[in-house]
Amino acid sequence: MGHATIDTDELGTLVQVLIADGYQVIGPTMTGSAIELAELTDAGQLPAGWGVETGPGHYRLHRREDDAMFAHSAGPQSWKTFLHPPRRKLWSSDTDGSFQGADEETPRYALLGVRGCDLAAIGKLRDVLGGGTYPDSSFQARHQALFIVAVNCTEPGEVCFCASMGTGPAAGPGADLTLTEMSDHFLVEAGTDAGRELLARIDHRDATTDETGAARSALEMAAHRMGRAMPEVDLRALLAGSRESSHWEDVAERCLTCGNCTMVCPTCFCTTTEDVTDLTGDHAERWQHWSSCFELDFSHVHGGSVRSSGESRYRQWLTHKLSTWYDQFGGSGCVGCGRCIAWCPVGIDLTEEISRLAESAHD
Secondary structure (H helix, E strand, O other), X not given: OOOEXXXXXXXXXXXXXXXXXXXXXXXXXEEOOEEEEEEOOOHXXXXXXXXXXXXXXXXXXXXXXXXXXXXXXXXOOOOXXXXXXXXEEEEEEEOOOOEEEOOOOXXXXXXXXXXHHHXXXXXXXXXXXXXXXXXXXXXXXXXXXXXXXXXXXXXXXXXXXXXXXXXXXXXXXXXXXXEEEOOOEXXXXXXXXXXXXXXXXXXXXXXXXXXXXXXXXXXXXXXXXXXXOOOOOOHHHHHHOOOOXXXXXXXXXXXXXXXXXHHHOOOOOOEEEEEEEOOOOOEEEEEEEEOOOOOHHHHEEOOEEOOOOHXXXXXXXXXXXXXXXXXXXXXXXXXXXXXXXXXOOOOOOHHHHHHHHHHHHHO
8 A cells, every 4th residue: 555645634533443442542732831742532632733942951832823733843751651651560569478560451552643753762662671681571562562653754843853863754664654744634654554454444545646745845855954963973983982081071060960861862761670668567569760870879889879970970871872872782872852952951962062072083
């Protein structure tokens, strides 16, 4: 099957079909002063007519002149929240020696509105958490139950740089359906048998050559309108050779080591565990929750933390994300979504920091 076209109103039908099939549909909604990911019961909950203005340490909603539903860049959440929850119980035990596993029920999520950068991030989490010798069974179960509706990005934001990371603006493989939002319709491409089966249950028609051409042109234009770009350098070699660079001291003077960048990053996956008891001490539980390499305790060993300075912690994060991730997982850990730039309270821009490292390396 080639490209199909559906009217804008049919997006509501798509949501209802997914719900009828037992999926919990998750998509962008306007909540307060941000566009967040939440459960949808109707396509009317999508942020039609809303866009965002982003910059280093800056995120603002604004009204658009049209009713586009997906013409906004990434918000503070990523889809990681639903596949690798921020906090979950692992097991519990009681003083009688009984032990209970988490008995976690696997939700069936349909993710609506996944952009190319985030689709790539889901793929990276699949390799990290779902692969290897000891895969995370909770992640595996959630990932296997997914239905993904991706959206090609025709309006990148000011902090986006997915084109330079090879992850967008067109969504890559991995989606069941991929939408391209045009003025009064959606171009649809099915990527899996499940996607083709669902599309057959929605009112659609074959796309014309003009419609596919217009969508292709919109994506080509978007690729040239990125607000940022990663420098065209060998990032692995640059960071490996910049360990002792004085630039890290400059970054440390600005960095608050708050960990915001790791919390909003769609590929950061580190966790820690904590044990808690009730007031009687008769019942204990072990919980897993997200952790960050910016935390002092993250590298704590007997005697203290290995990375006690903000300089060493920022260097660790950026070096792992852009360099040693290749050694572990065969590619970069960055997808160019720009969240870490927008949600850094002091506006540190990793593309600028890499550019400055590259410039100092040639001095």
